[in-house]
Amino acid sequence: MDERCILELCDPDAVPLGEALQLARQVSAADSAFVPHLSAFLDYLCGYTYPDPRVIERALVLMRAVSDERSFARRCEQLERRGNPLIAALIRWIEAGAERRVTRAQVPLAAVVVAHAPI
Numbered sequence: 001m002d003e004r005c006i007l008e009l010c011d012p013d014a015v016p017l018g019e020a021l022q023l024a025r026q027v028s029a030a031d032s033a034f035v036p037h038l039s040a041f042l043d044y045l046c047g048y049t050y051p052d053p054r055v056i057e058r059a060l061v062l063m064r065a066v067s068d069e070r071s072f073a074r075r076c077e078q079l080e081r082r083g084n085p086l087i088a089a090l091i092r093w094i095e096a097g098a099e100r101r102v103t104r105a106q107v108p109l110a111a112v113v114v115a116h117a118p119i
Helices: 003-010 017-030 034-046 053-066 069-081 085-106 109-115
Strands: none
Touching: 003 017, 003 034, 003 053, 017 034, 017 053, 034 053, 034 069, 053 069, 053 085, 069 085
């Protein structure tokens, strides 16, 4: 696999998010080395004191899209232990968004409509 593939997919100015997700899933299905290469790229980014948060966010979103839940959670824990506050903040932000989506999915729509009904 060409390293430029990951660089372009993780660049928010190069490829729109939806297209990057679709391409990452296709590459991951065709090449089993994609996830380890993406993981290595995240390690590389963690080495910087002030990495570009948009690139890290995109890389984490792609990693979440092509990894199973356990391996993604394990990878996030490893990245948080690296001690980079920006990485830790982005991981917490992604985790919080995932928790909100799960919570919203578990609440029946009727309960939301009744709770917000005018009096």
